[in-house]
Amino acid sequence: MHVIVDGATIEITDEGATLLDVLREDAGVRAVKDGCSPQGQCGCCTVLVDGRPRVSCVTPVRRVRGREITTVDGLPGEVALAWAAAFTATGASQCGFCTPGIICRFEGLRAKGTRPDDRAAAAAALQAHLCRCTGWQSIVDAWGAFGTEPVPASSAAARRAEIEGRVPHEVGVEIALGRGGFADDAAPSDALVAVLSSEGDEWVVAESRAEAMRSAGKVQGRRTTAAFDPPVELPAGDYDRTLRTTWVDPAYLETDASWCRPGGEPASPLANGGAFGAKVDREVAAVARRLADEHQRPVRVRYSREDAVRRGPKRPPIAAGINADGTGVVRVVRTPGIATAIAAVAPGLVVEEVDVAGPPTSASLRGAGWVEAVVLLSAVRDEVGWIDSPGGGSATATVADDGSITVRVRAGSVLDETVLRSYCIGAAHMALSWVTSESLGVDADGEIHDLTIRSFGVLRAIDTPPISVAIESDDGEPVNGSDAVFAAVAAAVWRSRGFPPVWPTGS
Ligand code: FES
Ligand code: FES
Structure with missing residues (x-):
């Protein structure tokens, strides 16, 4: 059978492939992205079939045989x-x-x-x-x-x-x-493809992605409807405010990937960013280099969405109590660097690291530790106030009765207003989503039960209130402003909900 891809006829044999497989692997159209296949939940693989949008990772190619497929390239x-x-x-x-x-x-x-x-x-x-x-x-x-x-x-x-x-x-x-x-996208077309086995204990290498996935016995991720408690118990004592957070996934859209030639340097999984402090240990790059040397061929390595959920680092959950004078205790899942991050902004808070069964954690994720600390400090003040980030930016935020969010930010010289505004709106959305909606089901043994990207609770467009950003420019050195916005909006949203002691608070 055949499909017409961006005007060119592609002959294919029906071996049960999805349209996404055919587009990326057979036709080589790398503008069509794979953020979660075969979950059909992120929309990155959307193309036009006879002019109508369709999610290609859940479309068996036999269903669109003979039809016109248009990608953004076409x-x-x-x-x-x-x-x-x-x-x-x-x-x-x-x-x-x-x-x-x-x-x-x-x-x-x-x-x-x-x-x-x-x-x-x-x-x-x-x-x-x-x-x-x-x-x-x-x-x-x-x-x-x-x-x-x-x-x-x-x-x-x-x-x-x-x-x-x-x-x-x-x-x-x-x-x-x-x-x-x-x-x-950048890997050569003759590269071998490596995917993790279902158990996650070995890399399966094959000539094509479809073959590697078949050999690895990959199954579609699942989600749970079970509710899980925040994993850290509150410290003993009476406090003016308490807060328990839970596991959340950074939910970056491009899953970890790399490729390498024998004896070469592996491609960075970070490409154009978008990982919010994740992917810094770059396991996939090391694996690509090792497998390329082993097979003496270029090798592409990529996590599936389930792999990224299981292996990617999470923000360390906390349970904390704070008094009006800024003293208190933060118990946090043991994570290198987290105690320093908290102490840098809140010297009055005692940090206790605790061992909890669960996914890996990282202090590199956006504002990990210091944002929770400044949000707690803000909660015992009369107003959110200006929040300074260790990166040098400052921000404050308010939430109106209709839910709309107003942000003011100082980030030194603006450089480009559209870009700064965009990152600040993104950070405001991420904070709102984190405080009110996001969680990852992890049981007492540390096993993750939510393995689909929709199950993380990222707020949808229709649930996101208007966000306005006022930039207070100066001629100073440009510094990161969006992390301060992330902290300020988290503080403002928690305040607007009446400081519920557990996140996510619900809408
Ligand atoms: S890759 Fe198809 S919806 Fe995510
Ligand atoms: S996921 Fe949309 S721009 Fe990065």
């Missing part, structure tokens, strides 16, 4: 550019991993005649997608900005993005079109 040049310009001008594409799928979704919506001012339709269309970086609002702005003149790439924009994302970042239409240099 859109007419002026249409692709008009969307990419809209996403760039509104700051709607940061790492860019989710963007090609969303552009296909929006193009399908536009082709139906949906008006550019219909933000509700755009937000509803985004229900099939996840974006971890932007907090949605800029993407809804991009819907209304189709046709905007392209903004030339600027080094100031890239520098601001790098300061906020903490790893090298590019900004521009190429990023919006999914060309951020992701490791799994």
